[in-house]
Amino acid sequence: MRETEYAYAVARIRANELKMLSQQDFDRLIAAESFSAALRILTDKGWSEPSGNSAYDICETETETVWRFIAESVPDRDLLDAMIIGNDFANLKAAIKAKFSDLKISEYMTVPSLCPSETIVKAIDEGEFSLLPEYLADCADKAYHAYTEKESGQLTEIIIDKECAAAKLRFAEKSDSELLREIHTLTAAVSDIKTARRCASTGKSRQFALDAVSGCGKIDAQKLVNAVYEKEELAQLVTDAGLGILADYADGDFTALEMFCDNYITRRAREYKHEIFGPDAAVAYYYGKLAEIKNVRIILSAKASGVPKDVIQQRVRELYV
Amino acid sequence: MSFGILFAILGGVLAAVGGGIGSAIGVGRVGRAAAGVVTEDPSKFGKVLILEILPGTQGLYGFLIAFLLLTQIGVMGGSPIQLTTAQGLMYFAACLPMAICGFISALHQANAAVSGVSIVAKRPEESGKAIIFAAMVETYAVLALLISILAMFNITANIGV
Secondary structure, three states: OOHHHHHHHHHHHHHHHOOOOOHHHHHHHHHOOOHHHHHHHHHHOOOOOOOOOOHHHHHHHHHHHHHHHHHHHOOOHHHHHHHHHHHHHHHHHHHHHHHOOOOOHHHHOOOOOOOOHHHHHHHHHHOOHHHOOHHHHHHHHHHHHHHHHOOOHHHHHHHHHHHHHHHHHHHHHHOOOHHHHHHHHHHHHHHHHHHHHHHHHOOOOHHHHHHHOOOOOOOOHHHHHHHHHOOOOOHHHHHHOOOHHHOOOOOOOHHHHHHHHHHHHHHHHHOOOOOOOOHHHHHHHHHHHHHHHHHHHHHHHHHHOOOOHHHHHHHOOOOOO | OOHHHHHHHHHHHHHHHHHHHHHHHHHHHHHHHHHHHHHHOHHHHHHHHHHHHHHHHHHHHHHHHHHHHHHHOOOOOOOOOOOOHHHHHHHHHHHHHHHHHHHHHHHHHHHHHHHHHHHHHHOHHHHHHHHHHHHHHHHHHHHHHHHHHHHHHHHHHHHOO
Protein backbone atom coordinates (compact mmCIF):
# COMPACT_ATOMS: atom_id res chain seq x y z
CA MET A 1 0.00 0.00 0.00
CA ARG A 2 1.28 3.47 -0.87
CA GLU A 3 2.52 5.46 2.10
CA THR A 4 0.43 8.47 1.11
CA GLU A 5 -2.73 6.40 1.67
CA TYR A 6 -2.05 6.92 5.36
CA ALA A 7 -2.39 10.73 5.19
CA TYR A 8 -5.88 10.62 6.74
CA ALA A 9 -4.86 8.25 9.53
CA VAL A 10 -1.69 10.15 10.36
CA ALA A 11 -3.51 13.51 10.48
CA ARG A 12 -6.12 12.05 12.85
CA ILE A 13 -3.34 10.62 14.96
CA ARG A 14 -1.59 14.01 15.19
CA ALA A 15 -4.84 15.61 16.31
CA ASN A 16 -5.38 12.84 18.87
CA GLU A 17 -1.87 13.08 20.29
CA LEU A 18 -3.02 16.33 21.92
CA LYS A 19 -5.38 14.29 24.08
CA MET A 20 -2.67 12.00 25.43
CA LEU A 21 -1.56 12.34 29.04
CA SER A 22 1.46 14.60 29.49
CA GLN A 23 4.32 14.30 31.97
CA GLN A 24 2.53 16.84 34.20
CA ASP A 25 -0.60 14.68 34.14
CA PHE A 26 1.43 11.67 35.23
CA ASP A 27 3.10 13.70 37.97
CA ARG A 28 -0.38 14.60 39.24
CA LEU A 29 -1.50 10.98 39.02
CA ILE A 30 1.50 9.78 40.99
CA ALA A 31 1.00 12.53 43.55
CA ALA A 32 -2.75 11.78 43.88
CA GLU A 33 -3.80 11.10 47.45
CA SER A 34 -5.82 8.00 46.68
CA PHE A 35 -7.04 5.62 44.01
CA SER A 36 -10.28 7.57 43.58
CA ALA A 37 -8.37 10.88 43.33
CA ALA A 38 -6.27 9.38 40.55
CA LEU A 39 -9.43 8.15 38.81
CA ARG A 40 -10.88 11.68 38.98
CA ILE A 41 -7.79 13.08 37.25
CA LEU A 42 -8.19 10.53 34.48
CA THR A 43 -11.91 11.15 33.96
CA ASP A 44 -11.18 14.91 33.85
CA LYS A 45 -8.77 14.14 31.01
CA GLY A 46 -11.47 12.34 29.05
CA TRP A 47 -10.95 8.76 30.18
CA SER A 48 -14.16 6.84 30.71
CA GLU A 49 -15.77 6.39 34.11
CA PRO A 50 -14.94 2.90 35.40
CA SER A 51 -17.94 0.60 35.76
CA GLY A 52 -16.31 -1.19 38.67
CA ASN A 53 -13.75 0.16 41.08
CA SER A 54 -10.73 -1.33 39.35
CA ALA A 55 -7.79 -0.15 37.27
CA TYR A 56 -8.51 -2.97 34.86
CA ASP A 57 -11.86 -1.56 33.72
CA ILE A 58 -10.72 1.93 32.84
CA CYS A 59 -7.55 0.71 31.10
CA GLU A 60 -9.46 -1.94 29.17
CA THR A 61 -11.98 0.64 27.96
CA GLU A 62 -9.18 2.99 26.91
CA THR A 63 -7.44 0.16 25.01
CA GLU A 64 -10.68 -0.60 23.19
CA THR A 65 -11.16 3.09 22.41
CA VAL A 66 -7.68 3.52 20.96
CA TRP A 67 -8.07 0.35 18.93
CA ARG A 68 -11.42 1.47 17.49
CA PHE A 69 -9.78 4.74 16.53
CA ILE A 70 -6.80 3.02 14.86
CA ALA A 71 -9.00 0.46 13.12
CA GLU A 72 -11.28 3.07 11.57
CA SER A 73 -8.36 5.29 10.49
CA VAL A 74 -5.75 2.89 9.13
CA PRO A 75 -6.44 1.69 5.58
CA ASP A 76 -4.34 -1.51 5.65
CA ARG A 77 -5.94 -4.61 7.14
CA ASP A 78 -2.61 -6.47 7.22
CA LEU A 79 -1.11 -3.82 9.45
CA LEU A 80 -4.06 -3.92 11.83
CA ASP A 81 -3.86 -7.70 12.04
CA ALA A 82 -0.13 -7.61 12.74
CA MET A 83 -0.60 -5.14 15.60
CA ILE A 84 -3.02 -7.30 17.59
CA ILE A 85 -2.25 -10.87 16.57
CA GLY A 86 -0.51 -11.45 19.92
CA ASN A 87 -3.79 -10.95 21.79
CA ASP A 88 -5.31 -14.02 20.13
CA PHE A 89 -2.60 -16.18 21.62
CA ALA A 90 -3.06 -14.54 25.04
CA ASN A 91 -6.77 -15.37 24.77
CA LEU A 92 -5.99 -18.94 23.77
CA LYS A 93 -3.83 -19.31 26.87
CA ALA A 94 -6.62 -17.87 29.05
CA ALA A 95 -9.24 -20.13 27.47
CA ILE A 96 -7.22 -23.30 28.12
CA LYS A 97 -6.51 -22.30 31.70
CA ALA A 98 -10.12 -21.32 32.31
CA LYS A 99 -11.43 -24.65 31.05
CA PHE A 100 -9.54 -26.53 33.73
CA SER A 101 -9.95 -24.07 36.59
CA ASP A 102 -12.49 -21.82 38.29
CA LEU A 103 -11.25 -18.74 36.44
CA LYS A 104 -13.94 -16.41 35.15
CA ILE A 105 -12.89 -16.38 31.52
CA SER A 106 -14.33 -12.94 30.63
CA GLU A 107 -11.92 -11.26 33.05
CA TYR A 108 -8.90 -12.74 31.33
CA MET A 109 -9.74 -12.09 27.71
CA THR A 110 -7.67 -9.44 26.01
CA VAL A 111 -9.14 -6.97 23.57
CA PRO A 112 -8.79 -6.25 20.72
CA SER A 113 -8.29 -9.57 19.01
CA LEU A 114 -8.47 -10.93 15.47
CA CYS A 115 -10.40 -14.04 16.33
CA PRO A 116 -13.45 -13.37 18.56
CA SER A 117 -12.76 -14.56 22.09
CA GLU A 118 -16.09 -16.47 22.10
CA THR A 119 -14.84 -18.56 19.17
CA ILE A 120 -11.62 -19.39 21.02
CA VAL A 121 -13.54 -20.36 24.16
CA LYS A 122 -15.98 -22.48 22.15
CA ALA A 123 -13.15 -24.25 20.27
CA ILE A 124 -11.37 -25.08 23.51
CA ASP A 125 -14.55 -26.12 25.33
CA GLU A 126 -15.59 -28.46 22.52
CA GLY A 127 -12.06 -29.52 21.56
CA GLU A 128 -12.98 -28.46 18.04
CA PHE A 129 -9.87 -26.63 16.86
CA SER A 130 -11.04 -26.38 13.26
CA LEU A 131 -13.27 -23.52 14.45
CA LEU A 132 -10.13 -21.46 14.87
CA PRO A 133 -8.26 -19.62 12.14
CA GLU A 134 -5.32 -21.43 10.57
CA TYR A 135 -2.64 -19.48 12.48
CA LEU A 136 -4.22 -20.53 15.79
CA ALA A 137 -5.65 -24.00 15.18
CA ASP A 138 -2.49 -26.09 15.22
CA CYS A 139 -1.04 -24.24 18.19
CA ALA A 140 -4.33 -24.63 20.10
CA ASP A 141 -4.33 -28.37 19.39
CA LYS A 142 -0.76 -28.84 20.65
CA ALA A 143 -1.21 -26.59 23.68
CA TYR A 144 -4.52 -28.23 24.65
CA HIS A 145 -3.02 -31.72 24.49
CA ALA A 146 0.06 -30.60 26.42
CA TYR A 147 -2.30 -29.43 29.18
CA THR A 148 -4.59 -32.46 29.17
CA GLU A 149 -2.13 -35.28 28.48
CA LYS A 150 1.11 -34.05 30.04
CA GLU A 151 -0.65 -31.89 32.65
CA SER A 152 1.98 -29.26 32.11
CA GLY A 153 0.82 -25.66 32.33
CA GLN A 154 4.35 -24.51 31.69
CA LEU A 155 4.65 -26.55 28.50
CA THR A 156 1.29 -25.20 27.35
CA GLU A 157 2.49 -21.65 27.87
CA ILE A 158 5.74 -22.36 26.09
CA ILE A 159 3.99 -23.83 23.05
CA ILE A 160 1.68 -20.82 22.82
CA ASP A 161 4.38 -18.21 23.44
CA LYS A 162 6.66 -19.75 20.85
CA GLU A 163 3.98 -19.87 18.18
CA CYS A 164 2.85 -16.37 19.16
CA ALA A 165 6.34 -14.92 18.57
CA ALA A 166 6.54 -16.63 15.18
CA ALA A 167 3.04 -15.52 14.16
CA LYS A 168 3.69 -11.92 15.21
CA LEU A 169 6.78 -11.76 13.03
CA ARG A 170 5.02 -13.53 10.14
CA PHE A 171 2.17 -11.03 10.25
CA ALA A 172 4.57 -8.09 10.65
CA GLU A 173 6.42 -9.25 7.52
CA LYS A 174 3.16 -9.01 5.59
CA SER A 175 2.62 -5.44 6.76
CA ASP A 176 4.69 -2.55 5.42
CA SER A 177 5.78 -1.36 8.83
CA GLU A 178 9.47 -1.51 9.56
CA LEU A 179 8.82 -0.28 13.10
CA LEU A 180 6.39 -3.11 13.82
CA ARG A 181 8.90 -5.71 12.60
CA GLU A 182 11.54 -4.16 14.83
CA ILE A 183 9.22 -4.18 17.84
CA HIS A 184 8.20 -7.80 17.32
CA THR A 185 11.81 -8.87 16.80
CA LEU A 186 12.93 -7.11 19.97
CA THR A 187 10.10 -8.50 22.09
CA ALA A 188 10.76 -12.00 20.74
CA ALA A 189 14.45 -11.68 21.65
CA VAL A 190 13.63 -10.44 25.15
CA SER A 191 11.11 -13.23 25.57
CA ASP A 192 13.70 -15.81 24.45
CA ILE A 193 16.30 -14.51 26.89
CA LYS A 194 13.80 -14.67 29.75
CA THR A 195 12.60 -18.14 28.76
CA ALA A 196 16.11 -19.60 28.50
CA ARG A 197 17.18 -18.08 31.81
CA ARG A 198 13.98 -19.20 33.53
CA CYS A 199 14.44 -22.77 32.23
CA ALA A 200 18.01 -22.82 33.51
CA SER A 201 17.10 -21.40 36.91
CA THR A 202 14.25 -23.90 37.40
CA GLY A 203 16.45 -26.86 36.51
CA LYS A 204 14.83 -27.75 33.18
CA SER A 205 16.87 -29.76 30.72
CA ARG A 206 18.81 -28.08 27.97
CA GLN A 207 16.58 -29.73 25.38
CA PHE A 208 13.45 -28.40 27.12
CA ALA A 209 14.92 -24.90 26.97
CA LEU A 210 15.82 -25.33 23.33
CA ASP A 211 12.24 -26.39 22.55
CA ALA A 212 10.91 -23.44 24.52
CA VAL A 213 12.95 -20.71 22.85
CA SER A 214 11.36 -19.33 19.68
CA GLY A 215 14.54 -18.19 17.95
CA CYS A 216 12.50 -15.50 16.23
CA GLY A 217 14.30 -12.57 17.76
CA LYS A 218 17.57 -12.70 15.78
CA ILE A 219 19.35 -14.58 18.59
CA ASP A 220 20.25 -18.12 17.61
CA ALA A 221 18.31 -20.46 19.91
CA GLN A 222 21.11 -23.03 20.27
CA LYS A 223 23.73 -20.40 21.08
CA LEU A 224 21.41 -18.69 23.56
CA VAL A 225 20.61 -21.90 25.42
CA ASN A 226 24.26 -22.96 25.46
CA ALA A 227 25.34 -19.57 26.78
CA VAL A 228 22.71 -19.59 29.51
CA TYR A 229 23.40 -23.17 30.62
CA GLU A 230 27.16 -22.68 30.57
CA LYS A 231 26.68 -19.48 32.57
CA GLU A 232 28.39 -17.35 29.96
CA GLU A 233 27.59 -13.65 29.77
CA LEU A 234 24.82 -12.89 27.27
CA ALA A 235 26.03 -9.37 26.47
CA GLN A 236 28.39 -10.50 23.71
CA LEU A 237 25.84 -12.93 22.27
CA VAL A 238 23.11 -10.30 21.94
CA THR A 239 25.61 -7.81 20.51
CA ASP A 240 26.72 -10.34 17.89
CA ALA A 241 23.05 -10.93 17.04
CA GLY A 242 22.65 -7.23 16.26
CA LEU A 243 20.83 -6.44 19.49
CA GLY A 244 23.59 -4.55 21.27
CA ILE A 245 20.94 -2.36 22.90
CA LEU A 246 20.15 -5.31 25.18
CA ALA A 247 23.78 -5.90 26.19
CA ASP A 248 23.53 -4.08 29.52
CA TYR A 249 20.28 -5.80 30.48
CA ALA A 250 20.44 -9.38 29.13
CA ASP A 251 22.22 -10.67 32.24
CA GLY A 252 20.38 -8.46 34.72
CA ASP A 253 17.05 -8.84 36.47
CA PHE A 254 13.92 -9.36 34.42
CA THR A 255 12.16 -6.21 35.65
CA ALA A 256 14.96 -3.98 34.38
CA LEU A 257 15.06 -5.90 31.08
CA GLU A 258 11.30 -5.54 30.57
CA MET A 259 11.39 -1.89 31.52
CA PHE A 260 14.23 -1.21 29.10
CA CYS A 261 12.35 -3.02 26.35
CA ASP A 262 9.19 -0.95 26.98
CA ASN A 263 11.15 2.30 27.12
CA TYR A 264 13.11 1.45 23.99
CA ILE A 265 9.92 0.78 22.04
CA THR A 266 8.49 4.12 23.21
CA ARG A 267 11.71 5.91 22.27
CA ARG A 268 11.64 4.35 18.81
CA ALA A 269 7.96 5.25 18.49
CA ARG A 270 8.76 8.88 19.35
CA GLU A 271 11.10 9.02 16.36
CA TYR A 272 8.07 8.62 14.09
CA LYS A 273 6.13 11.50 15.63
CA HIS A 274 6.91 13.77 12.70
CA GLU A 275 6.16 11.30 9.92
CA ILE A 276 3.36 12.52 7.67
CA PHE A 277 2.70 9.32 5.74
CA GLY A 278 3.15 5.59 6.12
CA PRO A 279 2.16 2.83 8.52
CA ASP A 280 4.91 3.49 11.04
CA ALA A 281 3.23 6.64 12.35
CA ALA A 282 0.14 4.57 13.19
CA VAL A 283 2.20 1.81 14.81
CA ALA A 284 4.16 4.40 16.78
CA TYR A 285 0.98 6.05 18.08
CA TYR A 286 -0.59 2.69 18.99
CA TYR A 287 2.44 1.57 20.96
CA GLY A 288 2.75 5.05 22.51
CA LYS A 289 -0.83 4.84 23.65
CA LEU A 290 -0.32 1.29 24.99
CA ALA A 291 2.65 2.59 27.01
CA GLU A 292 0.44 5.34 28.41
CA ILE A 293 -2.26 2.81 29.37
CA LYS A 294 0.35 0.55 30.95
CA ASN A 295 1.58 3.47 33.06
CA VAL A 296 -1.95 4.30 34.16
CA ARG A 297 -2.48 0.66 35.12
CA ILE A 298 0.78 0.63 37.11
CA ILE A 299 -0.16 3.84 38.93
CA LEU A 300 -3.76 2.83 39.67
CA SER A 301 -2.76 -0.62 40.89
CA ALA A 302 -0.10 0.95 43.07
CA LYS A 303 -2.59 3.49 44.44
CA ALA A 304 -5.06 0.72 45.19
CA SER A 305 -2.48 -1.17 47.20
CA GLY A 306 -0.92 1.87 48.87
CA VAL A 307 2.49 1.74 47.21
CA PRO A 308 4.60 4.84 48.04
CA LYS A 309 5.04 7.56 45.40
CA ASP A 310 8.78 7.09 44.97
CA VAL A 311 8.30 3.39 44.22
CA ILE A 312 5.59 4.21 41.65
CA GLN A 313 7.96 6.74 40.09
CA GLN A 314 10.54 3.99 39.56
CA ARG A 315 8.02 1.68 37.93
CA VAL A 316 6.46 4.00 35.35
CA ARG A 317 7.66 3.84 31.77
CA GLU A 318 8.79 6.61 29.45
CA LEU A 319 6.07 8.57 27.68
CA TYR A 320 5.45 8.88 23.96
CA VAL A 321 4.36 12.53 24.08
CA MET B 1 -1.08 20.74 -41.78
CA SER B 2 2.61 20.52 -40.78
CA PHE B 3 4.14 18.72 -37.83
CA GLY B 4 4.98 22.16 -36.38
CA ILE B 5 1.48 22.86 -35.13
CA LEU B 6 1.23 19.31 -33.81
CA PHE B 7 4.37 19.75 -31.66
CA ALA B 8 3.14 23.14 -30.45
CA ILE B 9 -0.24 21.74 -29.39
CA LEU B 10 1.45 18.74 -27.79
CA GLY B 11 3.50 21.17 -25.65
CA GLY B 12 0.34 22.91 -24.49
CA VAL B 13 -1.30 19.60 -23.71
CA LEU B 14 1.70 18.50 -21.68
CA ALA B 15 1.69 21.74 -19.66
CA ALA B 16 -2.00 21.33 -18.88
CA VAL B 17 -1.73 17.60 -18.16
CA GLY B 18 1.50 17.79 -16.11
CA GLY B 19 0.26 20.59 -13.90
CA GLY B 20 -3.22 19.11 -13.75
CA ILE B 21 -2.16 15.63 -12.72
CA GLY B 22 0.31 16.99 -10.18
CA SER B 23 -2.36 19.23 -8.70
CA ALA B 24 -5.00 16.53 -8.66
CA ILE B 25 -2.70 14.14 -6.80
CA GLY B 26 -1.48 16.91 -4.51
CA VAL B 27 -4.88 18.30 -3.61
CA GLY B 28 -6.16 14.77 -3.04
CA ARG B 29 -3.24 13.97 -0.78
CA VAL B 30 -3.68 17.10 1.34
CA GLY B 31 -7.43 16.56 1.29
CA ARG B 32 -7.03 13.19 2.98
CA ALA B 33 -4.90 14.68 5.71
CA ALA B 34 -7.26 17.64 6.08
CA ALA B 35 -10.21 15.27 6.41
CA GLY B 36 -8.36 13.49 9.20
CA VAL B 37 -7.94 16.71 11.15
CA VAL B 38 -11.51 17.87 10.51
CA THR B 39 -12.80 14.47 11.70
CA GLU B 40 -11.25 15.21 15.07
CA ASP B 41 -11.84 18.96 15.15
CA PRO B 42 -14.27 20.48 12.59
CA SER B 43 -13.35 24.01 13.72
CA LYS B 44 -10.03 23.69 11.88
CA PHE B 45 -11.72 23.40 8.48
CA GLY B 46 -10.82 26.94 7.37
CA LYS B 47 -7.14 26.55 8.22
CA VAL B 48 -6.66 23.20 6.52
CA LEU B 49 -8.66 24.31 3.46
CA ILE B 50 -6.01 26.94 2.64
CA LEU B 51 -3.34 24.26 2.77
CA GLU B 52 -5.39 21.97 0.57
CA ILE B 53 -5.80 24.65 -2.09
CA LEU B 54 -2.07 25.39 -2.39
CA PRO B 55 -1.03 22.42 -4.60
CA GLY B 56 -3.95 23.21 -6.89
CA THR B 57 -2.29 26.27 -8.45
CA GLN B 58 0.00 24.25 -10.72
CA GLY B 59 -3.06 22.94 -12.52
CA LEU B 60 -4.18 26.52 -13.12
CA TYR B 61 -0.74 27.52 -14.37
CA GLY B 62 -0.71 24.58 -16.77
CA PHE B 63 -4.14 25.58 -18.01
CA LEU B 64 -2.93 29.18 -18.46
CA ILE B 65 0.08 28.08 -20.52
CA ALA B 66 -2.06 25.83 -22.71
CA PHE B 67 -4.60 28.64 -23.20
CA LEU B 68 -1.90 31.21 -24.08
CA LEU B 69 -0.27 28.78 -26.48
CA LEU B 70 -3.51 28.03 -28.28
CA THR B 71 -4.09 31.78 -28.58
CA GLN B 72 -0.55 32.43 -29.82
CA ILE B 73 -0.75 29.85 -32.57
CA GLY B 74 -4.24 30.91 -33.59
CA VAL B 75 -6.03 27.71 -32.70
CA MET B 76 -8.36 29.60 -30.36
CA GLY B 77 -9.33 32.01 -33.13
CA GLY B 78 -10.12 29.23 -35.52
CA SER B 79 -7.28 30.02 -37.94
CA PRO B 80 -4.12 28.16 -36.91
CA ILE B 81 -0.91 29.67 -38.22
CA GLN B 82 1.51 27.68 -40.33
CA LEU B 83 4.49 26.56 -38.24
CA THR B 84 7.59 24.75 -39.37
CA THR B 85 8.64 21.70 -37.40
CA ALA B 86 11.43 23.73 -35.79
CA GLN B 87 9.01 26.47 -34.76
CA GLY B 88 6.59 23.90 -33.40
CA LEU B 89 9.38 22.30 -31.39
CA MET B 90 10.29 25.71 -29.97
CA TYR B 91 6.75 26.15 -28.66
CA PHE B 92 6.89 22.59 -27.37
CA ALA B 93 10.11 23.34 -25.49
CA ALA B 94 8.63 26.57 -24.12
CA CYS B 95 5.84 24.57 -22.48
CA LEU B 96 8.14 22.02 -20.87
CA PRO B 97 9.17 24.08 -17.78
CA MET B 98 5.54 24.33 -16.75
CA ALA B 99 4.76 20.71 -17.63
CA ILE B 100 7.65 19.21 -15.69
CA CYS B 101 8.05 21.70 -12.87
CA GLY B 102 4.29 21.97 -12.44
CA PHE B 103 3.93 18.22 -11.96
CA ILE B 104 6.88 17.79 -9.58
CA SER B 105 6.32 20.96 -7.55
CA ALA B 106 2.65 20.09 -6.99
CA LEU B 107 3.62 16.75 -5.42
CA HIS B 108 6.28 18.28 -3.21
CA GLN B 109 4.04 21.16 -2.25
CA ALA B 110 1.42 18.61 -1.27
CA ASN B 111 3.90 16.90 1.04
CA ALA B 112 4.80 20.23 2.63
CA ALA B 113 1.09 21.02 2.97
CA VAL B 114 0.39 17.63 4.62
CA SER B 115 3.12 18.45 7.14
CA GLY B 116 1.39 21.78 7.57
CA VAL B 117 -1.86 19.98 8.29
CA SER B 118 -0.06 18.17 11.12
CA ILE B 119 1.06 21.55 12.47
CA VAL B 120 -2.54 22.79 12.34
CA ALA B 121 -3.67 19.60 14.10
CA LYS B 122 -1.30 20.12 17.02
CA ARG B 123 -0.70 23.89 17.06
CA PRO B 124 -3.50 25.68 15.23
CA GLU B 125 -2.08 29.06 16.31
CA GLU B 126 0.94 28.35 14.09
CA SER B 127 -1.08 27.76 10.92
CA GLY B 128 0.42 30.86 9.27
CA LYS B 129 3.86 29.29 9.41
CA ALA B 130 2.48 26.03 8.02
CA ILE B 131 1.06 27.93 5.04
CA ILE B 132 4.37 29.74 4.46
CA PHE B 133 6.31 26.45 4.39
CA ALA B 134 4.03 25.02 1.74
CA ALA B 135 3.82 28.30 -0.18
CA MET B 136 7.63 28.43 -0.53
CA VAL B 137 7.41 25.54 -3.01
CA GLU B 138 5.10 27.71 -5.11
CA THR B 139 8.07 29.94 -6.00
CA TYR B 140 9.44 27.35 -8.36
CA ALA B 141 6.13 26.72 -10.06
CA VAL B 142 5.79 30.49 -10.58
CA LEU B 143 9.32 30.68 -12.00
CA ALA B 144 8.53 27.87 -14.42
CA LEU B 145 5.31 29.65 -15.39
CA LEU B 146 7.20 32.86 -16.08
CA ILE B 147 9.84 31.10 -18.16
CA SER B 148 7.20 29.31 -20.21
CA ILE B 149 5.29 32.57 -20.81
CA LEU B 150 8.44 34.58 -21.66
CA ALA B 151 9.70 31.86 -23.98
CA MET B 152 6.36 31.59 -25.72
CA PHE B 153 5.93 35.33 -26.30
CA ASN B 154 9.50 35.70 -27.50
CA ILE B 155 9.15 32.80 -29.90
CA THR B 156 5.98 34.43 -31.29
CA ALA B 157 7.81 37.78 -31.62
CA ASN B 158 10.83 36.20 -33.29
CA ILE B 159 8.98 34.11 -35.84
CA GLY B 160 6.88 37.17 -36.69
CA VAL B 161 3.34 35.82 -36.53
